[in-house]
Amino acid sequence: MKQHLSRRQFLSLTSKSALAPVAGRFLVPASLATSGALSSASSLLAQEATIELWWGSGFLDIEDYFNANVIDPFEAANPGVDLEFSWDVDEELERKIPIAMQAGAGPDIFMGNGPSHIQAVAREGWLVELDEYAEQYGWEEKFQTWALDTCRVNGKLYCLPNSVNQTCLFYNASLFQDMGWAVPTTRAEIETVAQEAADRGIIPFAGGTSDCPLCVNWLVSIAFNHYAGPDAVHEALTGARSFSDSLFVEATELLNSWMQQGWIAGGAAQFFATTFSTVHDQLVKREAAMSMEGTWFIPWVSSLFAETDDDWNWVPNPSLREEVQYPVIPLGSGNTLSITTQSENADIAADFLNSYYPDTATIGQRIADHSSFFIAPVNFQEGDFPAELDGRVSKFFDLLADGNLGYSPWSFWPARTHSYLYEEVQKVFTGDLSPADYCAGMAAVFDEELAAGAVPPVFGRG
């Protein structure tokens, strides 16, 4: 609560100072969003502007909530400013940004697809440096440091992290209880559970990529981060260790051995052809024991179990090699928010961004209301999460604080290496490519991109 109060004081201070007729960069952060602050700041940005925002598909099912909590308050606080939202499927958005920017038709703000995307876009000079705004609005204190660091290119800030995610292990907790299985934290433990499940005709790991072929990268992420380990991945991403290293080969071999035993989805062919709906229904109906997916599915899994007698839970995946300290949390940046250099109202855009991340208690409430849309990596304080928030959602943030942080491929691999990672691993599963050749191939593509300076920034160890 202390944090909350001081922020309000800060707000009223800046509001007063901005009553002086200053323009541009010193315009006031009008709607730092707690409703009490709105009225005092309302008249300060009385200029006509349309802010065009290209948004990912995340908020579509809660459009009313989004309007009421994000758009309306800002527009009310800034008469004359019109927020024009345009949503898109995330993949389409990533494709459209470079085309639009080169044509000079870019938006004011857009939702980026993680650091590796931002890296490519920022290097073209299409993004506004946010460092001054960060200072002005106190973003350094608000966001978790590692998260903000993923938004830096050559030391300069180009985006704000909008949501983070991690791969994790979902399991049918009731099934585990009935079977007397302990939640696995080591390779030996998870292989024991998997073997016992398989012996009973239960699929150890439900899985499928029919809806999203590139989501096979989740499995590679798990193998690399939990077997080779975050230290090895960090070394590889900074060029100190080759992707052809035996650790990555062994990781791929382990993953492939699970696939070939039929532990994942019953086998490679089923894995490629199964839909997400089926994966989760198998978990609910005890046809499968676990599934290696990610925290993005928490709301869906939760809703499917809601009307059954069974219970569910999730944990970080076990560490698959003794030297890898448990728990490893492979971080992924779900998406980021950036201002483009084609914005004629960068100050207003920055002000909107700031209002989009209100005080941490309000963010905590939003997560409780709709855990699917706003997993912002801010520095939460004790008591920010309301009591009604499911512990399985807030656990995510606790783990961030304590875990051995790892690196998700979709955020930290450069584009071509990432494409190689999910295209070619399918050939490992179909027996057309050996794990050693797979890793050697990845090393070759990565080395080219490293030499070309295309590797996104990687947060350090320790």
Next chain:
Amino acid sequence: MTAGVNVGTARRKWNLRRTLLVYVPLVILAIVALGPVLVLLFNSLKTGREIVQDPLGLPDAPQLANYARAWRQGHFESTMRNSAILTAGSVLGVCIISGLAAYALGRLRVRGSRGVVTYLFLATTAPAPLYVIPLFFMWTRLGQINSLSGLIIIYWGVLSPFATLLLRSFLLSLPTELEDAGRVDGAGEIRVLLSIILPLSWPGFVVVGLITALGTWNEFFFANTFIHSQRLKPVTISLLSFQHQFSNDWELTSAASVIAVVPVVALFLVFQRRFIAGMTAGGLKG
């Protein structure tokens, strides 16, 4: 259509066999065509949980509310209007452009017409991802992005070649006496086209119009690349309104799909007889 006529009532047994021979495969084909569509229809009436648990079964209690939610969340009020504008503009323009061109190719002796026909075949099948990036740059220069009219012009370019080929083969099948008579009476080519060819060839235009309407109504790639404003997006974009990062509200997507297809099916129902008649008269020729 012809065989049954001459076969007398005396050979009833033959008739029955023939009827079975015709209707059994017809029904099998109908099941093939309709089965998956029924799955879609059923799913549009289920709850999300039902779809997950039993994706191919009948709905427990029909959820008509899905349609209302899909209509609202998919912003169909504006996307239907935009798609109607796009379709009308596209059909009108394509009919004019391809009508003029087909007249030249089918009725006038034009040097190089064979080359033009080849060119049209190539243009018909050019894959959009091949040229979309430069096209976007050009459209930005011309101030044509994020505008329905800019998109309509793209549809003219993309859909006219096939329409021209269709209309040309239709015109080739028309007798030439009337227009020759017209020319002898001193009518210019435009008069010949408007007062003689056009009245004769409207069935061909029904075909071209329907195919163009279908192509425009279901078009996604260009629409999603060139339109950014929410208020200008067409119906195909509505179908994507229920996606989350890795999941989808399939009950709403299904309901939205049914909503989106109703106008097209209705259009086909209204015009199908003329559509067939138009195709019949023209046939398709390379």
Next chain:
Amino acid sequence: MTWLNPGGLPRRQSFQGWLFLLPLMIATIVVIVLPTLATVAFSLTDWSGFGEVTFIGLENFRQLATDASFLQSLKHAVIWTAIFLTVPIFMGLLGAVLLSEAGPLQTFFKLVYFIPVTLASVINAHIWRSLYDPFRGAGAVLEGLGIPFLADVAFLGEKNLALYAVAWVDVWRWWGFLVVVFLAALQAINPELYDSAKVDGASWWLEFRHVTLPGIRVTLLFVVLITIVGSLNVFDYVYILTQGGPAGATEVPVTLLYKSAFQKYEAGYAAAIGTTMSFLSGLVLVGYLLLQHMGWEE
């Protein structure tokens, strides 16, 4: 009165003809040809999709000629063409011939066959993804009804089946269109030809071979041509259903183009793929026109 002049008539018609062709030429040149030419120019560069452009000559094409995944994708395009030259054309012909005998129910069946044609590709793809699901799809439902032979078949997951499974979805929404096309062609055949065949006591097959098939020949050739060139450039259903996977089993040239341009940021290479495919399509068409010129059609 120039058109009464034997020499003047074609020339004047030719000029006017080109005037009538002008809107079409402008629309297609602006929307398709100019951007395609720009793409051809990009195919000679190492352009990533943004940023600097360096001229590298024919390097992309050299690379393409030895790119195993491109050669494999060409093979898939050929298989796709073979499927589309047979399955939907057979189904379309069958449907049309039967419909022409169907009497009062013709309209009903025609509409039923046409409905899949009217659905958007994303929807068709979704329906079939559910039907193909190895655990909850059609195979599993049939198993529940006592028909076990499709159970556990992962249509989109087996690398030997996936291409056919994807092609079937596209066939499913396409054949109904051919029914209507062929039905129209059948109705244009002079009924007297059938009557005289009847009088001669021709069997059903002979009637089909000697009256029906010749009667729809031009339509058939048109469909064949569109099928071949369209199959070389197939994209949407493959991309939506499998993105070319699993393990490249359904990769076709245009999915490769799309991925190179938008996922790997290799726009120059993508342009080279597109240029090559346009060239191949052109070759097919010129071959067809040569055959036609040699009197194959007329």
